[in-house]
Amino acid sequence: MDDTRVMLITGTRKGIGRWLVEHYAEQGLMVIGCSRGEKTFDHANYRHYTLDVADENQVRSMFSDIRKTDKRLDVLINNAGTASMNHSILTPSKTVRKILETNTLGTFLFCREAAKLMKKRGFGRIVNFGTVATPLKLEGEAAYAASKAAVLTLTQIFAREFAEMGITVNAVGPSPILTDLIRSVPEERIQAILQRQAIPRFGEFRDVLNVIEFFIQPESDFVTGQTIFLGGVS
Amino acid sequence: MTDISEIYETIYEAIDEFHASKGEGVLEKSPETILFGAGSALDSMGLVDLIVTIEQSLEDKLDVVITLTDERAVSRKNSPFRTVEALAQYIHLLMKEQPDG
Numbered sequence: 001m002d003d004t005r006v007m008l009i010t011g012t013r014k015g016i017g018r019w020l021v022e023h024y025a026e027q028g029l030m031v032i033g034c035s036r037g038e039k040t041f042d043h044a045n046y047r048h049y050t051l052d053v054a055d056e057n058q059v060r061s062m063f064s065d066i067r068k069t070d071k072r073l074d075v076l077i078n079n080a081g082t083a084s085m086n087h088s089i090l091t092p093s094k095t096v097r098k099i100l101e102t103n104t105l106g107t108f109l110f111c112r113e114a115a116k117l118m119k120k121r122g123f124g125r126i127v128n129f130g131t132v133a134t135p136l137k138l139e140g141e142a143a144y145a146a147s148k149a150a151v152l153t154l155t156q157i158f159a160r161e162f163a164e165m166g167i168t169v170n171a172v173g174p175s176p177i178l179t180d181l182i183r184s185v186p187e188e189r190i191q192a193i194l195q196r197q198a199i200p201r202f203g204e205f206r207d208v209l210n211v212i213e214f215f216i217q218p219e220s221d222f223v224t225g226q227t228i229f230l231g232g233v234s
Numbered sequence: 235m236t237d238i239s240e241i242y243e244t245i246y247e248a249i250d251e252f253h254a255s256k257g258e259g260v261l262e263k264s265p266e267t268i269l270f271g272a273g274s275a276l277d278s279m280g281l282v283d284l285i286v287t288i289e290q291s292l293e294d295k296l297d298v299v300i301t302l303t304d305e306r307a308v309s310r311k312n313s314p315f316r317t318v319e320a321l322a323q324y325i326h327l328l329m330k331e332q333p334d335g
Contacts, residue, residue, distance in 0.1 A: 057299075060299050067290065119283075164279065
């Protein structure tokens with residue numbers, strides 16, 4: 001029986017998702033990625049699906065394909081996310097809806113479908129993505145921070161619902177990292193956020209990877225429902 | 235179009251698989267078997283297990299991908315999870331609603 005671990009990562013076209021795909025494909029895992037755009041990475045251990053994480057039918061079809069093709073899923077990393085930095089009074093409802101659909105509904109659907117697949121083997125690791133914008137209550141990020149606050153609540157409740165299936169559910173809350181997500185945020189604003197961290201520097205992909213590695217290792221089977229914020233934010 | 239008898243057959247196969255995974259048989263393969271609510275032999279986790287097994291059996295046997303946790307499943311006065319017969323009819327309805335149904 002093939003014992004290759006299978007990992008699913010969302011939002012893999014660019015940024016940290018793309019970086020994680022490369023990292024884990026090189027580590028020898030079978031990595032499955034998805035994004036709204038076409039794949040930007042080729043590897044013998046990588047397969048890509050083009051979809052919207054909030055489209056239930058597309059998500060269900062992808063999981064059906066994974067079940068038939070790979071027969072298992074060991075790890076889910078819910079990285080896909082979108083943000084809009086703007087004063088709430090200037091934020092259109094369409095933007096709020098899009099943020100909630102991608103960040104919150106997308107996370108919900110992927111956790112639900114992953115649990116169906118993972119429960120068969122009685123093992124699974126799910127890592128969701130929060131943000132320091134939630135505990136820092138950042139002005140100008142109301143919709144984004146709220147959508148991620150919901151992700152943290154989902155993480156805590158899924159942790160309880162999935163525990164008896166052998167599935168742990170945790171979250172990492174990155175501090176600002178130099179990716180497209182914060183490209184439109186003014187420099188002085190980013191610096192002000194960094195100064196509110198215990199360790200006032202930009203986060204790096206390796207910082208996020210470090211937390212993911214901790215959550216997904218077999219020895220972490222007694223760690224669930226937790227969120228680790230980077231940079232000393234709490 | 236899938237005949238409802240094929241849906242019953244798929245549900246019964248899923249019940250067999252469910253029993254095999256549990257190591258015990260608690261559900262009779264009959265349209266009247268109660269799955270949810272008073273009189274059911276399943277606890278809430280058992281119902282979740284069975285529903286997931288049926289979804290996957292529908293994919294494998296009938297090549298149809300549907301989500302049984304449709305909002306109507308929990309909002310209907312008479313839950314489609316109540317009995318095997320109600321569930322079969324509900325699946326039949328969902329399949330008819332599919333674009334190529």
